[in-house]
Amino acid sequence: MAPALYKVTPTEGGWSVHHDEEASAAYELLESAFEAACAAASVALKQGLDVTITVEQRRASEAEFQGRAIGEAFVHPEIGRASD
Numbered sequence: 001m002a003p004a005l006y007k008v009t010p011t012e013g014g015w016s017v018h019h020d021e022e023a024s025a026a027y028e029l030l031e032s033a034f035e036a037a038c039a040a041a042s043v044a045l046k047q048g049l050d051v052t053i054t055v056e057q058r059r060a061s062e063a064e065f066q067g068r069a070i071g072e073a074f075v076h077p078e079i080g081r082a083s084d
Contacts, residue, residue: 004044006037
């Protein structure tokens with residue numbers, strides 16, 4: 001079987017998820033598009049497929065604050081935790 005590939009890309013005014021060369025509806029936030037890709041990837045995993053999700057970020061000067069915060073939380077889990 002071919003792997004299931006999901007690609008989150010910036011679009012005019014938002015983000016979309018591409019799968020099998022087709023784009024989904026536009027999402028306003030990067031997080032929403034990423035969550036949609038993860039939900040679809042979860043179904044593919046249950047079907048026994050290999051899954052790859054990629055996120056094509058905008059240039060740093062154009063990045064949404066929310067997108068940076070989510071990325072930082074994955075790379076640096078200590079960000080966003082309440083200080084002791």
